[in-house]
Amino acid sequence: MDWATILDIVLKFVAITIVFTVVLLMVAYTVLAERRVLAFIQGRLGPNRVGYGGALQPFADLLKFILKEDIVPDKSTRFIYFLAPVIATMAALMTMIVYPFGPETSIPFIGTIPLSVARFDVALLYVLGVTSVGVYGIMLAGWSSNNKYSLMGGLRSSAQMISYELALGLSLIGVILLAGTLDLQKIVEMQSAWHGFRWSIFLQPLGFIIYLIAAIAETNRVPFDLPEAETELVAGFHTEYSAMKFALFFLAEYINMFTVSMLATTLFLGGWNVPFAEDLFGRGTFLFGLVGVIGFLLKVIFFLFLYIWLRGTLPRFRFDQLMNFGWKFLLPVALLNIFLTATILMFFT
């Protein structure tokens, strides 16, 4: 191994550390934002005592999670019980490395670098693959706890994920057909036309709506939070989890929200493309990169707000409604979207 390879690996590690730190910090504040926004929706104030307006609340919560007693159920399957939160968190974090957070940017003293950790040919499939492995975290947690509520939660989660993964994958095919590639960077660059306004959402409105619904189901959030369903299943798959292990599941859920928000931004909302930024600053400059990253993060924050908003306003689906909606409505509409996109591409280009 020569020095260039070692330097490359070190740089990748630095990049991964930065991305993970930023994402985890944003997750911490998403939790706070969720609690406060929900409180406002319900006419309360929410946590506002620790730090200015509750700004230190996430760290207080973290400290509490670390210091709490870790209770392991006596009849649980020990190894899998420990493994499940690790799988959930790891699978959630692993997808972070492929997203293009910004365009190729020249940074003073360093040179021109791409603002993403890794770039490869099948980035989109990688995201889908890793998220599909994340289901095991929830399933195995439900099974290994040796608790009937947990088992019900685990079973529901696997049925739900399998049903909605199909619609999710099919809703992305329209964008793939338009872009002709699975490389996320190329898909974003394709959307830079029309002064940075050729976002796929305008060309694929149906695909976007299907993706959004399926993505909320994939992340087990309201109104699709049947694996947790605190009014029927106590807390579903994580009933028996406490302290830091519970915190890991919590973390995984929020990182998954981030993942699908980032994917929605990248595929449908133009990624780092900010309208007219290229005309103002010119491609590849530092300012262009900065505006791109800020634009990307703002779009992601919009989706996160949407999640919180939905949680504050919608009731939960019943299980048969969930299955009927996924298989009999979402899937055929996704297929129709593919058919329409392919037909239009075939005859009009």
Added chain:
Amino acid sequence: MLVLLFILFAGLAIGCAIALVAQRNPLYSAISLIGVFISLACLYVTLAAPFIAAVQVIVYAGAIMVLVVFVIMLLNVEQEERRRRSRLGFLVPAAVVLAAILVAEATFIIWFVDRSPVKPVNSISDTGLTSSIGSALFTKYLLPFEITSILLLMAIVGAMTLARRIKETPPGAAVLPGTQVLPLRLFDPNLPLSDTRAAEAHSTEEAAEMLGVSDERDPSERD
């Protein structure tokens, strides 16, 4: 570097495969199989075939094994019992013969590869990329590809036909939440157990009336 990665993932694959066979708990075996699939996917990546790797994880680790784990969890299969004499004991000689054939095959391949002329692989080869696989599938291998899809479609339709339950209730009559679904034998012990007609009722009397059966139980047993 690549050799190190190969040793790591090949070792993981073999380790998981051994665990898969040696485990007595079916769920542990299933998890080991997931480990094998993921290690193989990593090996594909080192072989410059990212598309196959991604598909391997999505299809096998992400979809098929989820169903397998789902079924194991649903049936709540207990730990397999250890029998002194397995019912499948007669298969041991067959296993030995098959293992011998496998070893012979492996030896032949190693021997053959060792003697074949060395042809360096072009490092920027794009055979493993999505676009080249796609164009090959839709041009050169179109017929086999379509035949395979029809085969899979037939399997899906077949599975649905076999698994579909013939409904006793008239079409359109869904069982609502809060409805009592009771076996008819509860009312009349002479009726067969298989009769599972359902009624949208909120009490036993109402259900009995709607299904046209008389409540034959003692008044003390009634709810």
